[in-house]
Amino acid sequence: MSVKTRFAPSPTGYLHVGGARTALYSWLHAKANNGQFVLRIEDTDLERSTPEAVEAILDGMKWLNLDWNEGPYYQTKRFDRYKEVINQLVEQGKAYPCFCSRERLDDLREEQMANKEKPRYDGKCRHLAKEDIDLTKDHVIRFKNPKDGSVTFRDVVKGEITISNSELDDLIIARTDGSPTYNFTVVIDDMDMQITQVIRGDDHINNTPRQINIFKALDAPIPDYGHVPMILGDDGKKLSKRHGAVSVMQYRDDGYLPQAVLNYLVRLGWSHGDQEIFSIDEMIELFDVNDINKAPSAFNTQKLNWLNQQYLKTLPVSEILPHLQWHLEKAGISLEGGPDIGELIPEFAERAQTLKELVESIRPYYSEFEEFEAKAAKKHLRGVAKEPLVLVKEKLSALTEWSPEALNNAINATAEQLEIGMGKVGMPLRVAVTGIGMSPSLDLTLKWVGKDRALSRINKALEFIAEREQAQN
Incomplete structure (x- = not known):
């Protein structure tokens, strides 16, 4: 059977870093094995799911260039299918209606906790006689989990895991309003879409034995599972908003290249020797899901900054320009009438860690600045700079050829004529x-x-010097 993976986010917020890494690992595993990658939107949480969140997820996937072969599928468009399978399980005696009230379940939970027992449903409605079942009354549908035995599966990240069925209760698969629940819909989707490998965060690991039992009840093939450890912040705590950007699109807004973000994410839990920088082709060639680390990884913004700068310095201008253009538009900068941006990028990438920094570095070559940088002006636009600026302006005005060689000669000639060091001409001129x-x-x-x-x-600088001298007198 060919490899088929999926990324199945819940649209209750943006595409966060952990989700993006899961998507990347699933995408790479499919690509590395000439398989298929499915995008599925798990939007059954009708109260919290929003169209804006769906759009944010799709935008994030597109920005990262994690293309999918199938989808996006939406669970809310599959309710008839879920209802069909729920009815099938009830008819086969593998699921049953439960009429227990919320009050009874709350009381049961409190009693179990008081007795230091694990809270779970006690199976009161599991064996109701037919005459005691009145489907006109409020009820949920519960899956009849096996009472005996255990669930054993080999997690490709964590190794073999065994959970006793006695630890699991009869989970709800359909709510009172008939809507299906997460653990059930995931199984039906994975079964119908013929998913062979499920790679997801280890916060889902407790769901896996429940889902495997539903697969078994349906006589369906069970996917292989890999549960990826969480990403921690620099302080060792779970990554959250307080650590800075956790939304993928925030990294775009902050000036990171998608290639650098992907490279950074793949290394947050996977490695290949001491190699730090991977092209997409190298990731696909070298990635092995069995090599994912068991321990959590810590996010390090300085490392991401370094990596982003390496990409700015080494990627072809043609790959950087579309992303830079987005930031230029945000900054209100047009490249029309300015120098060839292909000349500037290699020069300024040496000094910039992000596209936002790059934009600010090249701004003076495409648009006017409102004022001189205070520190630079205080040091270099002083009275002693007036004469060098006046003379170099004359020499520059006289040039018929605006070439680097001619410009360099004009600056040197100014310093020689005034018998001063190059710095006393160059620095005021630069500012x-x-x-x-x-x-x-x-x-x-x-x-x-x-x-x-x-x-x-230069005229503006001379006016600045004159105004400054006048203010001092």
Whole structure:
């Protein structure tokens, strides 16, 4: 049987980091085995599921480029199928109606807890006589879990797990309103969609024996299971909002590349020797679900920043540009009329860890800045800079060729004529034309800023110096 995996999020919120890693592992396992990957939206929680959350999940999957072969399927569109199987189980004596009131169940739970017993349904309605069953009264449907024996399965992450059936009670598979419950719908979906491997978070591990018993009751093939440990924050506690971004799309908003996020996620629980950076093709070739770590992994934002920078420095411009363009639009920056962005990205990626930082670095080459950076201006736009700026402006104005060589010659000639060090020309000029104290070499900086814009900004810097001197007098 060919491999078929699934990612089945509940649309009660965004696609979080843990869910994205589960999706990635399931996707890689399918790809590595020439199998199929299914996207299924488990939206039976009608009170908490929202269209916005569905959209957020789909957006996250698309941004990460985790494409699916089937789906997205929606459980709310399969209620007739669930009802059909529930009726089948009842007719076969493998499920039954339960008329116990909420008050009785609450009292039973309190009594069991007082006696230091594990709270569970006591099976009161399990063997009701036909004459005692009145389906016009409020009732749920419970699965008749085996009383004896145990459930044993080999978890590909955690090893062999055995749960005694005496630990499990008769779980509800249909609520009073007839709507099916999670543990039941998951089984029917996995059965109908012929899922062969289920990779999910280890918070689901207690559900697995219950689901296996339903598979057995339906004489259906049982998938292999792998329960992935949770992701912890830097402080060793469960990852949450207080640790920063936990939504996948927040990482997009913060300026991370999807390739870097995927690379980081795959390493949160899986490794291949000491290798840190993996292309998607390498992940598919090397990933083995049996190599997933048993211990939880800790999220480290500094490591993600480092990884993102490696991708900024090494990916072809064509792969970076679509994601950079999104941030440029958010920042109100147009590339029209500016230098070739393909020249700037390799230069500025050395200094930027995120796309947002990259946008701010290249901003001066495509749009005007409102004011000079305070610290840089205080240090370099002083009275002593006026003469070098005036002279270098004259030499730049006279240039007929705006090339790096010609620009470099003009700057050198200014320093020689005034008999001052290059820094006393270069630093004021750099702050004047970019508004900040750092940029690539001045010949490239001036080339990218352009002649008209550079001369205009030098005038702006001279006005700034004059106003500053006037204020001091």
